[in-house]
Amino acid sequence: MRSDWPLYEVFVRGKRGLNHVHVGSLHAADDEMALHHARDLYTRRNEGVSIWVVKAADITASSPDEKDPFFAPSGDKVYRHPTFYDIPDDVPHM
Amino acid sequence: MTATLPEQDLERHFERTIEHDQRIEPRDWVPEAYRKTLIRMIAQHAHSEIIGMQPEGNWITRAPSLRRKAILLAKVQDEAGHGLYLYSAAETLGADRAELTDKLVNGRQKYSSIFNYPTLTFADVGVIGWLVDGAAICNQVPLCRSSYGPYARAMIRICKEESFHQRQGYELLMTMMRGTERQRRMVQEATDRWWWPSLMMFGPPDGDSPNTEQSMAWKIKRHTNDELRQRFVDMSVPQADALGVTLPDEDLKWNAERGHYDFGEIDWSEFKQVLAGNGPCNAERVAHRRAAHDGGAWVREAAAAHAAKIKESVA
Numbered sequence: 001m002r003s004d005w006p007l008y009e010v011f012v013r014g015k016r017g018l019n020h021v022h023v024g025s026l027h028a029a030d031d032e033m034a035l036h037h038a039r040d041l042y043t044r045r046n047e048g049v050s051i052w053v054v055k056a057a058d059i060t061a062s063s064p065d066e067k068d069p070f071f072a073p074s075g076d077k078v079y080r081h082p083t084f085y086d087i088p089d090d091v092p093h094m
Numbered sequence: 095m096t097a098t099l100p101e102q103d104l105e106r107h108f109e110r111t112i113e114h115d116q117r118i119e120p121r122d123w124v125p126e127a128y129r130k131t132l133i134r135m136i137a138q139h140a141h142s143e144i145i146g147m148q149p150e151g152n153w154i155t156r157a158p159s160l161r162r163k164a165i166l167l168a169k170v171q172d173e174a175g176h177g178l179y180l181y182s183a184a185e186t187l188g189a190d191r192a193e194l195t196d197k198l199v200n201g202r203q204k205y206s207s208i209f210n211y212p213t214l215t216f217a218d219v220g221v222i223g224w225l226v227d228g229a230a231i232c233n234q235v236p237l238c239r240s241s242y243g244p245y246a247r248a249m250i251r252i253c254k255e256e257s258f259h260q261r262q263g264y265e266l267l268m269t270m271m272r273g274t275e276r277q278r279r280m281v282q283e284a285t286d287r288w289w290w291p292s293l294m295m296f297g298p299p300d301g302d303s304p305n306t307e308q309s310m311a312w313k314i315k316r317h318t319n320d321e322l323r324q325r326f327v328d329m330s331v332p333q334a335d336a337l338g339v340t341l342p343d344e345d346l347k348w349n350a351e352r353g354h355y356d357f358g359e360i361d362w363s364e365f366k367q368v369l370a371g372n373g374p375c376n377a378e379r380v381a382h383r384r385a386a387h388d389g390g391a392w393v394r395e396a397a398a399a400h401a402a403k404i405k406e407s408v409a
């Protein structure tokens with residue numbers, strides 16, 4: 001008999017002041033077990049001070065196939081970047 | 095008709111990504127052969143880590159001191175972790191983890207031939223760390239730049255941890271070499287047993303390695319088997335000298351012209367025999383893994399049942 005444990009994605013905060021970062025995945029029967037497994041699997045050497053686990057099935061992701069059109073709205077707005085604006089060199093603190 | 099054109103576009107996009115040394119990520123379109131090759135490679139690698147717990151696990155209860163026992167436990171636990179990082183990477187390609195385990199315990203997927211050799215003395219534990227993990231590091235460091243992102247990232251974690259494995263093994267051997275004449279002999283004998291199988295870990299010679307060319311074109315692999323084997327030999331000779339052991343190869347000598355050590359002919363018939371299932375421990379390793387899997391079935395089922403019950407009571 002197969003007893004399917006769902007797949008969880010694991011995010012670890014390496015230390016205070018940093019974002020949680022995706023480190024991999026694991027299988028667990030429930031959320032609490034997923035946290036314990038994540039601790040044993042991904043933080044055996046003090047790699048983390050905080051862990052998030054989330055069922056992989058609950059993640060909504062952009063599709064890689066349509067990434068060009070999906071991110072297109074930000075592609076042509078150069079004026080959103082500070083380097084778009086010419087300011088004379090002798091103007092201080094800009 | 096309409097479907098062929100987008101596929102060509104997708105393929106071109108895939109090839110351009112590889113060409114520009116960018117990583118392929120999960121859910122990107124990839125050619126079916128790329129997916130299959132990677133799943134085969136990653137699964138084989140994961141299985142090797144999992145089976146690789148057994149030769150050294152054999153000595154946990156008999157480690158000569160609490161220090162050595164704690165180290166060995168941590169190392170074997172790491173091997174389990176490495177297996178799990180890799181299964182996790184294989185899953186991003188659409189492989190099913192339970193199916194991968196089924197394939198391992200039913201002999202339908204392979205693992206590294208090295209783990210089919212027995213660990214006869216505690217010196218074998220040290221030599222596995224020094225030579226087997228040393229060879230693994232040689233193989234694995236270039237895989238940190240593999241074109242498939244999740245595999246490369248798993249390899250980065252693994253390589254960091256393997257360094258402890260190699261150093262604890264070498265330190266163990268140095269300690270034994272400072273001991274009695276009998277202990278020194280144990281180290282030499284273990285070196286004699288593991289040297290040639292370690293060289294075989296790099297796989298068949300380039301002329302006889304059917305998958306290498308395509309894997310290198312896809313930048314899954316970065317060096318050929320023979321290149322990595324040579325690198326390992328060059329690294330190991332001074333380490334053997336420092337330790338005070340002799341590597342069991344009369345043809346091993348420095349070749350100034352090549353800037354590398356020459357070494358003797360590998361007995362590839364032995365390699366093929368071990369791969370075909372006829373090594374000293376093949377049957378034992380797989381039987382042990384299957385027994386552990388079957389023995390754990392009730393735990394997996396009970397945990398799933400408990401989770402279902404909690405969910406029901408909350409709902």
